[in-house]
């Protein structure tokens with residue numbers, strides 16, 4: 473069993489990406505009919521009435537805040553673990569971020585801390601689904617909070633096709649957002665989509681979309697090239713003979729365990745212009761094609777996750793959410809005391825693991841934040857992703873379980 477296993481991969485085939493690179497250079501990027509078609513199909517797919525495309529999920533979030541008319545200076549309940557641009561959008565819209573501790577079982581807000589942090593000035597709750605786990609959504613019952621004009625936005629970028637009581641995530645709020653960025657389960661070389669079931673919100677979002685600038689072909693081509701590199705270096709054959717040895721070499725010097733490496737931690741003064749270029753019809757066409765394949769890869773990942781849960785339950789705890797059958801397990805996370813030690817041991821056995829590239833926002837010194845949130849520290853510092861993507865085979869998962877069992881038995 474000398475297979476080498478990468479930490480993750482894109483959801484595209486390399487042949488498909490090379491074709492995409494070629495066509496992205498020549499095709500029309502501004503065909504609104506195709507964009508509308510994708511929006512209709514994606515909305516229907518998600519069980520929502522409407523969807524509107526933007527260049528990023530962060531842009532969709534920005535316009536969701538505008539569409540919902542959230543008053544300046546009001547407080548926004550948000551996850552301390554997410555991408556930094558979401559925080560930048562909150563701050564640059566004149567709103568105040570309030571970080572709530574998370575629950576280790578569902579990676580969503582701890583109910584006691586949530587109730588403590590909600591004040592009459594709270595006007596928005598952002599529900600962020602982390603790593604494809606669906607929490608008990610009854611904790612977001614608006615009537616219980618007794619606040620006028622309280623709005624909810626879901627960020628289900630990591631949880632497309634997750635369900636709560638049979639209904640898909642992205643349908644439990646005023647507006648929800650999804651990111652079609654690289655390695656997401658619906659990846660269109662970037663892009664963000666806002667979903668809503670409310671016609672007025674839809675009209676406002678469409679109006680904002682109309683005013684975006686024309687897309688730059690260069691950005692699209694660059695994204696496809698980055699995806700090609702990711703797909704090639706994580707290809708099982710290439711990984712076995714090349715990438716794995718490079719990683720082992722890098723690992724001697726680098727302490728970085730993050731999935732996609734480190735990201736910039738500094739605040740920004742303005743929202744960059746590159747966030748405000750239209751989503752292209754080329755990406756929309758890619759989205760229409762990709763919608764057909766998501767469930768196949770979801771099912772493979774879900775099957776692998778079940779295997780992990782069964783095979784490793786004596787050694788680790790995992791976030792399980794409200795109903796383990798309705799999670800989507802975008803990443804498979806285990807809680808472990810010393811993730812670096814386990815990572816190193818596994819790497820020697822040919823298995824590459826990683827931790828999240830998301831930021832721990834409550835501890836960003838350049839923003840002046842230093843709030844202690846105990847569970848967040850544990851979720852962030854004491855966890856590791858095991859490889860769990862649909863390009864793997866069952867034999868890979870068996871090998872990982874086997875090697876971990878051996879390590880644990882020797883401890």
Ligand SMILES: Cc1ncc(COP(=O)(O)O)c(C=O)c1O
Pocket residue numbers: 527528529530531554555557600601627629630650651652653663664
């Ligand atoms: C929870 C979450 N929100 C938003 C995003 C990113 O969205 P975008 O890069 O499209 O703005 C990501 C991507 O990693 C994410 O994981």
